Amino acid sequence: MSGPVFRFAPSPTGRLHRGHAFSALTSWRACRAVAGAFRLRIEDIDRIRCRPEFEAGVIEDLTWLGLDWDGPVLRQTERGAAYEAALDRLVEEGLAYRCFRTRREVAEAMTRAPHGGEAIFFGQRLPAQEERTRRAAGEAFAWRLDVREAAKRAGPLDFLETGAGPAGETGRQTALPGSAGDIVLARRDIGVAYHLAVVVDDAFQGVTTVVRGCDLFGATHVQRLIQALLGLPAPTYHHHRLLVGTDGKRYAKRDRAETLQALREQGVTPAQLIAELELD
Numbered sequence: 001m002s003g004p005v006f007r008f009a010p011s012p013t014g015r016l017h018r019g020h021a022f023s024a025l026t027s028w029r030a031c032r033a034v035a036g037a038f039r040l041r042i043e044d045i046d047r048i049r050c051r052p053e054f055e056a057g058v059i060e061d062l063t064w065l066g067l068d069w070d071g072p073v074l075r076q077t078e079r080g081a082a083y084e085a086a087l088d089r090l091v092e093e094g095l096a097y098r099c100f101r102t103r104r105e106v107a108e109a110m111t112r113a114p115h116g117g118e119a120i121f122f123g124q125r126l127p128a129q130e131e132r133t134r135r136a137a138g139e140a141f142a143w144r145l146d147v148r149e150a151a152k153r154a155g156p157l158d159f160l161e162t163g164a165g166p167a168g169e170t171g172r173q174t175a176l177p178g179s180a181g182d183i184v185l186a187r188r189d190i191g192v193a194y195h196l197a198v199v200v201d202d203a204f205q206g207v208t209t210v211v212r213g214c215d216l217f218g219a220t221h222v223q224r225l226i227q228a229l230l231g232l233p234a235p236t237y238h239h240h241r242l243l244v245g246t247d248g249k250r251y252a253k254r255d256r257a258e259t260l261q262a263l264r265e266q267g268v269t270p271a272q273l274i275a276e277l278e279l280d
Contacts, residue, residue, distance in 0.1 A: 003035065004034045004037070004208050005031075005036055005038075005205065005207050006028070006030060006036055006211060007039040007041055007205060007210070008023070008024045008027050008028065008038070008040055009040075009041040009042075009043050009198070010042065010043065010058050011042075011043045011044065012051060012052075012054035012055040012057070012058055013046060013049040013050055014054055014259075015057045015259035016057065016259065016261075017257040017259050017260060018243055018257065018260070018263075018276075018277065019213070019243045020061075021065060021260060022240070023212060025065065025274065025277070027212075028067050029279070030211060030238070036208075038068070039205045039207065040073050041074040041076070042076065043198070045076045045197055057261065060261075064264060064270060066270055074204075074205060076192075076201065079197070079200070079201065082200055083191070083196060083200060086196060086200050086230055087196065090185065093229075094146075095145060095150045095153070096145055097125045097144055098125075098126070098131060098143060099123045099141055099143075099184075100126070100134050101123065106121050106123075109121055109123075110181075120179070121181045122147075122182050123144055123182045140187075141187075142185075142186065142187040143187070144183065144185060145183050145222075145225075145226070146182060147177055147180065147181060147225070148178065151225060153229070154228040154229060157174075158172050158173055158174050159175055159220055159224045159236075159237055160172055160173070161173050161238070162238045163211075163239040164240075164241070165214050165217035165239050166214050166215075166217055166218075169217070173220075175224040175225065176221045177221050177224070179218065179222075180221060180222040183195055195226060196226060199223050199226045199230070200230070202235060203227070203232040208236065209236045209237075209238060210235050210236070210237050211238045212238075212240070214241060214242060215242060220239075243277070
């Protein structure tokens with residue numbers, strides 16, 4: 001199907017809450033308003049926290065909300081070969097390196113990010129002989145993106161923002177890939193990491209507009225870089241506001257935000273929830 005393509009891509013690490021409902025409905029409504037295709041992707045690369053019952057819950061909750069999607073559900077656990085091919089390309093082009101530092105060592109080596117952002121990590125390649133020795137000893141390592149070399153090769157990049165990021169950014173934005181440091185591309189315990197997987201999957205699904213919360217605005221910078229390195233198209237981005245509870249905190253699984261399942265069991269209807277979310 002040609003034309004606009006939107007998506008909703010939850011991780012099945014728990015039941016959906018109001019924040020998920022707001023994001024899914026925002027994307028779905030924008031998609032249907034322009035007669036676009038709506039894709040559902042299950043981002044289940046976290047082998048420890050993702051569970052089949054949570055995926056079933058995603059389907060149940062979206063159906064309850066009245067959402068539908070076009071084509072089959074895409075699961076990241078079925079996409080390993082595509083991620084490996086993308087990683088291999090970055091390695092072959094000298095844009096990824098093996099990092100043997102532990103999480104503690106990475107934390108100790110972090111520096112303040114450009115433009116006053118959070119602390120980030122820039123690593124360095126080991127001498128060939130040391131790397132061979134450590135690999136022979138079976139030491140764990142992560143593949144990291146050499147972001148400074150990658151940015152140099154990619155040149156100036158930008159992306160189109162039609163929503164409003166954390167500071168109200170709208171319009172053509174200059175990409176600042178170095179703001180994330182040398183991100184992890186893959187690790188033995190988790191396989192492929194988020195940034196690489198999401199870029200590869202958005203291109204595979206033909207996504208033309210990414211609708212998501214403004215907490216992910218910063219991730220767009222390095223994702224735009226990866227798109228350029230892999231020769232993939234850049235979608236338009238629309239980052240929406242985050243919902244917060246009565247305590248002023250945004251809804252999050254880790255804070256045990258009230259789930260859509262719980263609301264449903266209390267007798268809340270989809271129409272009532274939509275009115276509460278101020279989507280009408």
